[in-house]
Amino acid sequence: MSKSNERNYGVYDLCVIGAGMCGVPAARHAINYARHATTKPYKVCVIGPEETQMIPDRDIWSAHYDEGRITRMSDPNWIWSLLARRSIQRYRKLEQDTGINFYSEVGSLTVGAEYIPVVQKTANDTGISVATLDNSQLQSKFPFLNFGDEDIAIYEAQNAGHISPRKLVRAQLIAALELGCDVIREIVNQVTEDNLLNGAPVMKVKTDSGRTIHARKVLIAVGCFTEFRKLLPVEPNLIFSPQTVTLVQITPEDAHRIEKMPSIIYRGKGAANWPGDALKNKDGAVGYYLLPPIQYEDGKYYIKMGHWDELLKGFLTTAKEVQEWFLGNGDENLGKQLEQAIINVVKDIKILGVHIDRCVTTRTPTRRPYIDLISPNLGVLLGGNGYAAKSSDELGRLAAHMMVDGCWKEQQLAWDHFKLQTK
Template sequence: MAASSYQYDLCIVGAGLFGSAAARHASTLHPEWKICIIGPEEPKERSIVHDRDIFGAHYDEGRIARCVDRSPVYTKFSQESIKRFAELEQASGIEFFTEVGNLLVGSRGTDFIKEISSTIERDNIQCDQLSGNAMKKKFPFLNLPEEDIVFFEETNAGYISPRKMIDAQLSIASRNGCDIIRDIVKTVNRIVITTGHVVELVTDRRTTYMARRVLLATGAFTTLRQLLGPNMQPDVRLMPISVAKVEISAEDAGRIRSMPTVIYFGKGNKGWWDDIPSDGRGRSGFYMLPPIRYPDGKYYLKLGNFPEFQGVDDIQTAADLKAWYCLKDETVLSRALGRLIQTLIPGVKMKSFKPDRCVIVETPTLRPYLDMLHSQLGLVTGGNGWAAKSSDEIGRLAVGMIMGGIEDEELTADMFTTRYKMRSQSKL
């Protein structure tokens, strides 16, 4: 028997950074809509022996936020998102942004430095160039090459807690009437009902929901369930990422509390890249966050190297994806990254070392996919490792898209069209 109606005007699948932003924007812009967001909470434990195979790129307390980004599109997304952080914090009562500033440091003549200079100029971003001496004076505890080029973005930059940002987005969405359903969507199908077509969603807990429109915001896990058509395989690289967290004492954390976030690309100091992959010309890159207090009450400094220098193969199977999230042992790389932290901030004492792992979704366009797969099903994915800070704007655009099209003077829908690969090219 055909169903006769739908329960939701919009169902968002995936309560991560993009999905939660979309839920807030949709429920704020369309109070007349019945909206829900379906996604599991962060698991208390990630274990290979448990059934759970869906995780997220937001299980952390630190993601760098800065307006200067690699591409004009991401710079725009960052600027638009960051300018709404204060309003979002105020409306939700949840603080997630710490404005410590961001240092961009690199060897002279690198494309990295050239791109930063032109972005600052083109987009008129408030960012000062510091001499090596000035940097040493401002941040005496940092051991960075003095001959390098340094840009300091002091305002509208720092770091966000992705966990708290999602809490902030969801608390406003919930207040606006959006239902938050803690489940995993297993299948998405368009079906015929008496009044036309609706999208039917069935979850792992065997509940069925009917929605007029569906937005998939499922990150690296988009192809793990039957959410897309049978032959639809978005062309993305799932890049396994190792990071290092070094625990330091509360006293050390207090001593370096003015530390900004740091992004580095270049030759570095002697020994930096001994155990870290580089580009063949002796250059490599990393990002580092200042001491952050984690839920266990301890302070950690976090460092990851650039995804292109991780030196590991892309994830090819669902089993590998689960294993990457669940295995907690340190990798050779995470240990090397831990050692690099101690070289960069020589005065602090490492109390303990914690490796962590995550997965980045990279698109061949290096822009997110923001696309309608059919008139009732939208997709937003492909953060390319830079999109936590930009997620609020990407979520807003996704809602615009599902309503009828991206409305922006500088952006056109074809910039975000999904590219596909053949099913046989992937076992995911």
């Protein structure tokens, strides 16, 4: 992707700051929607840097530099379930339109005990097709996985599996470019309201290079980096959760042997034959998410596992802490626990190598994203809470309609669910 394909528009109708999983679909949907909602051409740009290596003089990254995120319709919360459903239903068309395949429908397995009825109820209430597996059915269907004797599961065979966030963003970018969106490969450091344009205020966007871009409206969709630039006149109530993930490299033979492995979410007591206390919280419960073997861009196959917030030692509060986290090695002890947990769960795999990675999850007190207007010309799409990747297309669509309309017209989801809270 070139540094910029910006045309000489002068003033954009909408500038989306954040060229990631939520920002790019917001730009794409804004152009599409405005064609029907307005009578004039709608000029949109999206601003964000290219993917880059973790280097000391860089302090802005993105969550989509990876090949594996779980996707599923079932969820304990009906709002996240609906957001996922709407997004997943558009995956295949986006793949067909762009020629980029980012979705693997290998199914999703939610395993545990007390946690399962909550997921089952939401699925029943929202009409999602799932199967409930008792312990013997679970072990029979997935003999290459090791669970506890009390574990039961929700199995979602269709409309679930995993997506490549990196490829998803590429597909969204191609679709947005086809519609005429400008992609500007810079980092924004300030957003302010500028002088009136034909009697209306205009927003001024300044980049690290000293460039100035004008737009009638601006949408901020940059995750945990919102507070580390002068982007908003208020301070959103956001919690920055430092996540450690472990990827174990396995042989191609093992990857093909367990190719029917679904994505897994586990909340339970673990199995009696799991050695040690890997991933156990203070109450002795175990929680993790696990991706099946995925071939990464280096051609190798990896199984990836991550943890829940209960195992964190603390949260990040400053730009320096976030930068140091991204540039560091993660929580090495937690990374080793994740490695052991993978060995506990996936039977008889030969591990060729181990890589501990890290990212930051942006959480909100409501556990729902913020999709809101701070002023008629400035909006936010923030707080993925660890669930946004699979639902990012719908989150972008909701934010796009809000920005184009200047209000909330969505009927099934009340705006109150997504209102911004400030510190």
